Amino acid sequence: MQKRILIVDDDAHIRLLLRRTLEELELEGVLIDVAEDGVEGLDKARALKPDLIFLDVMMPRMNGMDVCKHIRKDPELVGCHVIILTARGQTMPPLDLAHGPHEFLTKPFDPDHIIARAAEVLAIDLDLGF
Amino acid sequence: MELWTLLAVGVAAPALATFVVHPMLVSTGLSPEWATLILLAVGAVLCIGVVFGLRARTKARVAEAAKIWEEMARGRSVQELPPAFAPLWSQMRNMLAQLEMAGQALDDRQSMQDVIDSMPDSLLVLDAHGRIELCNRTFALRMRFETPEDIVGLGLDALGGETRPAWFVGLLETGELLAQDLRFHDAYGGTVTLKTTGRTRTSMDGEPRGAVLVARDNVEISRLTSELQRAAERLEDSERFFQDLFDAMEDPITVISPDYEVLQANRQARLVFGKELIGRRCYRAFRMRDDPCQDCPARTTFAQHQSTSVEHRIFGNAITRISTYPLLGKDGQLHAVINHKRDVTKERQLEDLKANFLAAVSHELRTPLTSLMGFNKLNMRRLTRYVRPFLAEAPEEARTSLQKALSDMEVMAAEGERLGRLVNDVLDLSKLEAGRLRLNFEPVDVPALVAGALQATSTLFQGRHILMVPDLPEICPEAWGDKDRLLQVLVNLVSNAIKYTERGEIRVSVAVTPEELTLSVRDAGAGIPPEELSHIFERFRQAGEAQKGRPSGTGLGLPICRELVHLHRGRIWVESEPGLGATFSFTLRRADAVDPAERSLDLRGPGATLS
Numbered sequence: 001m002q003k004r005i006l007i008v009d010d011d012a013h014i015r016l017l018l019r020r021t022l023e024e025l026e027l028e029g030v031l032i033d034v035a036e037d038g039v040e041g042l043d044k045a046r047a048l049k050p051d052l053i054f055l056d057v058m059m060p061r062m063n064g065m066d067v068c069k070h071i072r073k074d075p076e077l078v079g080c081h082v083i084i085l086t087a088r089g090q091t092m093p094p095l096d097l098a099h100g101p102h103e104f105l106t107k108p109f110d111p112d113h114i115i116a117r118a119a120e121v122l123a124i125d126l127d128l129g130f
Numbered sequence: 131m132e133l134w135t136l137l138a139v140g141v142a143a144p145a146l147a148t149f150v151v152h153p154m155l156v157s158t159g160l161s162p163e164w165a166t167l168i169l170l171a172v173g174a175v176l177c178i179g180v181v182f183g184l185r186a187r188t189k190a191r192v193a194e195a196a197k198i199w200e201e202m203a204r205g206r207s208v209q210e211l212p213p214a215f216a217p218l219w220s221q222m223r224n225m226l227a228q229l230e231m232a233g234q235a236l237d238d239r240q241s242m243q244d245v246i247d248s249m250p251d252s253l254l255v256l257d258a259h260g261r262i263e264l265c266n267r268t269f270a271l272r273m274r275f276e277t278p279e280d281i282v283g284l285g286l287d288a289l290g291g292e293t294r295p296a297w298f299v300g301l302l303e304t305g306e307l308l309a310q311d312l313r314f315h316d317a318y319g320g321t322v323t324l325k326t327t328g329r330t331r332t333s334m335d336g337e338p339r340g341a342v343l344v345a346r347d348n349v350e351i352s353r354l355t356s357e358l359q360r361a362a363e364r365l366e367d368s369e370r371f372f373q374d375l376f377d378a379m380e381d382p383i384t385v386i387s388p389d390y391e392v393l394q395a396n397r398q399a400r401l402v403f404g405k406e407l408i409g410r411r412c413y414r415a416f417r418m419r420d421d422p423c424q425d426c427p428a429r430t431t432f433a434q435h436q437s438t439s440v441e442h443r444i445f446g447n448a449i450t451r452i453s454t455y456p457l458l459g460k461d462g463q464l465h466a467v468i469n470h471k472r473d474v475t476k477e478r479q480l481e482d483l484k485a486n487f488l489a490a491v492s493h494e495l496r497t498p499l500t501s502l503m504g505f506n507k508l509n510m511r512r513l514t515r516y517v518r519p520f521l522a523e524a525p526e527e528a529r530t531s532l533q534k535a536l537s538d539m540e541v542m543a544a545e546g547e548r549l550g551r552l553v554n555d556v557l558d559l560s561k562l563e564a565g566r567l568r569l570n571f572e573p574v575d576v577p578a579l580v581a582g583a584l585q586a587t588s589t590l591f592q593g594r595h596i597l598m599v600p601d602l603p604e605i606c607p608e609a610w611g612d613k614d615r616l617l618q619v620l621v622n623l624v625s626n627a628i629k630y631t632e633r634g635e636i637r638v639s640v641a642v643t644p645e646e647l648t649l650s651v652r653d654a655g656a657g658i659p660p661e662e663l664s665h666i667f668e669r670f671r672q673a674g675e676a677q678k679g680r681p682s683g684t685g686l687g688l689p690i691c692r693e694l695v696h697l698h699r700g701r702i703w704v705e706s707e708p709g710l711g712a713t714f715s716f717t718l719r720r721a722d723a724v725d726p727a728e729r730s731l732d733l734r735g736p737g738a739t740l741s
Contacts (some may be wrong), residue, residue, distance in 0.1 A: 011500040111504050112507065
């Protein structure tokens with residue numbers, strides 16, 4: 001089955017950066033979708049059932065933590081791995097694997113790290129050259 | 131008569147003995163020599179008896195005479211004297227009495243003079259003719275004479291007036307002189323005005339015998355009066371000044387007694403807490419409570435003799451800071467405290483605003499920074515991975531250009547990282563300074579902390595001539611602190627050490643005392659110039675230039691370290707000599723030396739002071 005990644009961020013350049021970062025996975029056949037705010041993110045998550053979601057925290061309409069809560073509660077999205085992209089200095093709740101995101105990544109993030117994590121989560125063996 | 135008897139006996143007795151007794155004795159058969167001897171002996175005994183008898187009589191007579199003399203001297207038995215002696219005797223006695231009185235009077239006069247000389251006012255006694263009978267030293271000196279004796283006997287005219295000036299005549303007539311200004315001339319002709327009060331002296335039969343005057347120097351009086359007045363004015367001025375100052379304060383200020391009574395209040399305090407504030411209990415007046423507040427700062431000040439301050443959230447969100455200061459009396463005792471209230475609501479709101487603003491700004495900065503750094507890194511990856519391999523055959527120029535581009539991108543990446551650190555540091559420091567950072571206190575394994583710091587900085591000293599030497603005690607007790615924050619401090623110090631060391635040894639050591647642990651990081655750099663040592667913990671102060679080609683720091687690392695160490699109630703300091711490197715040290719409390727009360731306080735964390 002085709003793997004899917006959903007990127008939810010209100011900043012166009014961050015969306016582009018994540019897309020470009022994940023280009024090599026796209027070449028491997030992974031589908032990449034984007035959403036521009038929390039509500040659209042949640043709708044797309046429910047519609048597309050991605051395997052991995054990158055979620056920004058501060059977004060219009062619904063923030064990332066709330067989107068994450070809805071996703072984790074949704075029985076149809078059990079297999080969905082949620083990575084929250086947070087800026088340092090934002091107070092985050094302690095990691096709660098049962099109800100919260102699976103992991104936090106701090107901005108500014110290292111693209112190498114992002115693609116390595118994504119490949120791992122999607123169980124895709126990728127020669128990244130490092 | 132007795133004399134004659136004595137003479138008769140003196141002549142008759144030897145004759146009787148020679149012519150009657152001696153022949154009688156011889157006739158009894160005694161030898162004439164023995165008889166003479168016996169008679170002589172009897173005669174001698176008699177003579178001695180007479181002499182003693184006479185002596186006793188004489189003594190008695192003398193005593194009697196002395197007694198009579200004594201009684202006569204007392205004047206009791208003048209009548210026993212022959213009548214012709216009586217007048218002479220009484221005259222003599224009067225003379226003796228007068229002499230005695232004169233002596234007494236002389237003594238009295240001297241002591242009276244002493245008394246009147248000690249008066250600060252002038253005293254003058256005049257006879258009926260206006261001659262000076264007596265005066266005190268004050269008057270004499272005021273008139274510029276040397277002693278009172280120099281004036282006594284002079285007339286009033288000698289003091290620059292008539293013999294009987296009008297005031298003197300008036301005084302004799304009315305018997306009184308009331309605080310009149312009299313002008314005299316002193317011994318050198320200078321004018322002296324004395325405010326004089328006087329009374330006449332009268333003899334037994336009511337005739338005026340003169341006058342007694344007491345005078346006070348006008349100049350002196352007016353000087354004293356004006357001085358007093360000035361002093362009073364100054365006092366009033368200063369009182370008004372302080373009252374004005376007190377009232378001008380925009381904050382309510384009160385003075386509180388040990389039993390919580392409001393003793394004084396400035397205008398603002400009366401405006402805020404009511405006009406009848408003074409005399410009320412502070413807890414009642416200020417907070418409408420029936421008992422003193424639990425965290426009463428005045429009580430702390432009374433107990434510890436130190437100023438202190440607390441913050442109360444009183445109405446809604448209003449926050450008042452109450453500071454108390456000891457008010458010491460002249461005896462050095464603490465009699466009251468000054469209570470100063472300030473509304474710090476705005477300051478706290480501003481702090482909140484600042485913190486929120488900084489959080490927002492740092493987020494807004496981080497987003498574009500993420501793009502910049504991310505795309506830069508992606509480009510480097512693309513160039514390295516997908517372009518460079520195809521340039522092996524390309525002209526030299528193209529390859530060099532690519533190499534230059536990649537190296538420039540590395541600079542961009544490094545600077546991006548630095549900017550990211552700066553944003554983090556600014557955020558950290560502002561949190562620290564606002565007291566918003568909560569430490570998660572727990573026992574911390576120090577060797578693990580050191581290992582963690584060396585691990586975190588390992589990329590910095592790779593490929594350099596730097597030897598990292600951990601110097602740990604065999605048994606190292608746990609420290610009491612926040613593991614992550616302590617790691618931040620140690621990483622900061624170690625990366626600083628690396629930054630300033632070209633080659634050599636960096637030693638990270640731990641020393642243990644019964645109370646504390648001291649962690650030190652010693653570098654082998656150029657050292658810190660003495661003039662920079664005292665500023666080294668200030669913001670944006672970096673000693674000298676960092677090693678060439680290394681990105682320099684944010685200038686906030688050491689201030690953050692200092693704040694963090696202080697939050698751990700430790701000390702941080704630096705020792706350095708130019709050319710010999712620098713040693714940064716900080717202390718931490720041992721987990722086993724922190725008592726439970728402190729632990730619970732630490733765990734409650736800062737911010738708990740707001741009630």
